[in-house]
Amino acid sequence: MAKTFDDLMAEAGGAARLLWESQTPMSVVPRVTQEFTNWRSEQQAWRSTAVLYDQCHHMADLNIKGPDALKLLKKLAVNSMEHFPVDMAKQFVAVNHDGYMIGDNVLFHLEEDEYQAVGIPTTINWIQFHAETGGYDVRVWRDDNSAIRKGDPVNYRYQLQGPGAMDVIRAATGAEPPKLKFFYMTRFTIGGCEVRALRHGMAGEPGLEIWGPWEEREKVHAAILEAGKAFNLTQVGGRAYHTNVLESGWWPRPIPAIYSDPRLKDYRDWLGANCYEAVAPLGGSFYSENIEDYYCTPFDLDYGRLIAFDHDFIGREALEKMVAEGRDKARYKRTLVWNAEDVTAAIGSSMFGEGPGAKFMNLPVALYDTFHCDRIEVDGKVVGISNWTGYSSNERAMLSLCYLDAAFAEPGTEVTVVWGENTPSSKVQVEDHVQVKIRAVVQPAPLVSKARTVYRSNEAL
Incomplete structure (x- = not known):
């Protein structure tokens, strides 16, 4: 048995x-060059010029589509879902019934009734389980990270960041960079390919996370590198990548x-x-x-600012009790x-x-x-x-x-x-x-x- x-x-x-x-063994970023130059210079570049992160391989993607997609996410997220239009993202945070952290990930609202959760497996698993067992009218598909998946990813995912990131985007697109609020999305063309973009950043500097079909990655990647030559664009390897959170918190x-x-x-x-x-x-x-x-708890990790008691979700009662008892501070x-x-x-x-x-x-x-x-x-x-x-x-x-x-x-x-x-x-x-x-x-x-x-x-x- x-x-x-x-x-x-x-x-x-x-x-x-x-x-x-x-x-x-300890976790590493799979299938990504560990150092393109040296990790010290790569760290310094995200403060001084511009960098390109390869995020294609170390996270799992879970797409949730169907009439009950938002209903499912409301049941799991401490976040408010009252304002969540298409082309917006949220830092999705989930807790257990007693209010303790399951984890967090980035949640993209891609189309009407379609969302994508991207991150490490803890919250991806949590969402998928409830989608499959909770009686929701949704369909899910999953693309695991490259340490688990056989074959290539469904999508590429890159991130441009640093003081010169928007200069690189301007050169790569031949147009002014889009004016986006934090965690909002848009579309534009790079290397003849339409890409989707999220205003984001990993160490406090301005940046965009961009993605599209895996088959178009080489054209997009090459166009970004070519545009970045004039702005000292630096590729960040797997060794430096995991240190940016030390600065972003x-x-x-x-x-x-x-x-x-x-x-x-x-x-x-x-x-x-x-x-x-x-x-x-x-x-x-x-x-x-x-x-x-x-x-x-989410309060320990500074996620209290994301909690909204405007909907019924797993762990709500426990978090309300924590607030009443002062455990949020x-x-x-x-x-x-x-x-x-x-x-x-x-x-x-x-x-x-x-x-x-x-x-x-x-x-x-x-x-x-x-x-x-x-x-x-x-x-x-x-x-x-x-x-x-x-x-x-x-x-x-x-x-x-x-x-x-x-x-x-x-x-x-x-x-x-x-x-x-x-x-x-x-x-x-x-x-x-x-x-x-x-x-x-x-x-x-x-x-x-x-x-x-x-x-x-x-x-x-």
């Missing part, structure tokens, strides 16, 4: 232990709160024993046998700027010291897992969780995204990050090492001022 998701958790001694011992991989609720057993059975949620490795200095200690998302001396010492001990040193810090992204949780301490007490960690050559610093108890979230506060695992793990990417403590200073998230202001402005660019 085939093992179920719940069977795996029971055999492992719980969900936390299942993920902690996962032998799955987006939290990429919250642990989906699906493991402990008996109401979600049917969902776990639908996912199966080989799903992303069952095999993704968990790591970091924070360890608990209780998987719920890893769950977070209990923790805050922040950026941590790690102490340079402590980071230098940790890297030195991991590579050149006698005996086991600190856990190796890969650069520019230091993570070695999928779900990462490091302890943040003040006077030895855990006051928050540090998640996405990496180096920014723009800031000349090691950074991480975190959420912190309100008492320690004021920018300028000094905290300590614990780096490395202290609970034995058989993950193949974890070498013999010792935990080290690294001082860090709390700063806003997004760290970059432009990303906190102009990036989400409703003024058309």
